[in-house]
Amino acid sequence: MGLFDSAREAIVNALRADNPQISQADMDSILRQIDEKIANEPPPRVALIGETGVGKSSTLNSLFNAGLEISHTEACTQEAAEIRVPLGSMLASEMKIDTVEADLGELVVYDMPGLGEGLGARDQHLATYDEILRRVDAALWILDAPDRMIEYAQVEMARLDKTLTEYMTFALNKVDTVHPGETAWYAPANLPSPEQEGNIKLRMADVEAKVREALPHWKGRVIGYSATRRFNLPQLFAAMLDGVARERRWVLAQRKSLADYFEFVDSRLLPEGGELPGRTSTNSKPMKDPLDAAREALGVLSPQQFKAISSDKAKLDEWLAGVMNNPGSSKDEV
Numbered sequence: 365m366g367l368f369d370s371a372r373e374a375i376v377n378a379l380r381a382d383n384p385q386i387s388q389a390d391m392d393s394i395l396r397q398i399d400e401k402i403a404n405e406p407p408p409r410v411a412l413i414g415e416t417g418v419g420k421s422s423t424l425n426s427l428f429n430a431g432l433e434i435s436h437t438e439a440c441t442q443e444a445a446e447i448r449v450p451l452g453s454m455l456a457s458e459m460k461i462d463t464v465e466a467d468l469g470e471l472v473v474y475d476m477p478g479l480g481e482g483l484g485a486r487d488q489h490l491a492t493y494d495e496i497l498r499r500v501d502a503a504l505w506i507l508d509a510p511d512r513m514i515e516y517a518q519v520e521m522a523r524l525d526k527t528l529t530e531y532m533t534f535a536l537n538k539v540d541t542v543h544p545g546e547t548a549w550y551a552p553a554n555l556p557s558p559e560q561e562g563n564i565k566l567r568m569a570d571v572e573a574k575v576r577e578a579l580p581h582w583k584g585r586v587i588g589y590s591a592t593r594r595f596n597l598p599q600l601f602a603a604m605l606d607g608v609a610r611e612r613r614w615v616l617a618q619r620k621s622l623a624d625y626f627e628f629v630d631s632r633l634l635p636e637g638g639e640l641p642g643r644t645s646t647n648s649k650p651m652k653d654p655l656d657a658a659r660e661a662l663g664v665l666s667p668q669q670f671k672a673i674s675s676d677k678a679k680l681d682e683w684l685a686g687v688m689n690n691p692g693s694s695k696d697e698v
Contacts, residue, residue: 407470408616410604411496414506419537420475422591423506427601428471429621471619474500490523497528501612502604509536509567509588510543514574522578531607532584534575535600539564539588552630554593564588594625 376395380386412420474496497503505521507514521529539556540549542564548557556564565588572586585603589596601620608616626634672679 405615407472408502408608408612408619409472409474409500410616411474411476411500411503412506413476413493413503415508418506418508419591420506423504423535423537423600424473426591426594426597426623427604427621428619429623469619490520493524494528497524501608501616503528503532503607504535504600504604505532506535506537507571509539509564510541512567512570514571518574518578521575526579526581529579530581530583532582533600533603533607534571534584534586535603536564536568536571536586536588537591539567539595540590540593542567549593551628553633554595554625554628594623594628597622597625 376391380391410424412424414420476493476496505517507517539560540546542556542560544557544559544563548560549555550557555561568586568588575582575584575586584607587596587600587603589600591597601622605613605616
């Protein structure tokens, strides 16, 4: 059941409980008004800010199943491009502004020019930011996680009207490439290695400090994620939703369609029967989250042990079996 249907049903049940004498005709009239309100509510508007190559299209796809082509074209736009995205359907290679019926409704996305793309256009960029950020429900400022150079953006964001950046989410994409690099990412569990996880936290803290230095009034969050690995998408969406006006949150939440993180997790780390971590069947006891078991086991491995396991398929298979069959006993085995 979708968000609209759930909300509609909750309203109906509340009305009937509080007004048992209400006639069916009055109830039908109320429901028609609710349906009209939903149908006539403008689609959510989201601004994606970032330099070319930070992963704006892949982020949009991973959060909303937008089906956008991933573009690697040069940074040439000096204006924000308004893209009307028919969620749940695939778009052609050229992003169009057509309105198409789709299961999850429509999303209006502003692909913002990066502040570092064309120094001669900085005033034009800032004017564009000021205009667009006043229109949107939510804004994601996407940064490349391994790239530590945000000083230019830091200076420019401080020039924006502070009311426009108060709840902005700063999103660090591509955390899977943070030092020591993609080869350190623990693919079977779709998690960073212990060393990589520590560096990701340091990178997030560094960005947060620089944002607060530029924007003392800022109340948003910094989220590390990977659009291509589908890592930390729920946290990213929740942070973005926190910045949306309360009366418009339901509109954005209804469009939520996160890419499946568990599709990239080794099936041996998932419970038998297809149940996902955190869920229990009606006839079984709660199961320990296998990803937590893997994370705990990874956390006590030395760099040498991690390298030995990850580079040898036989050792990897043996280690995985040990984690799944007896999580507490594999910590010191390689």
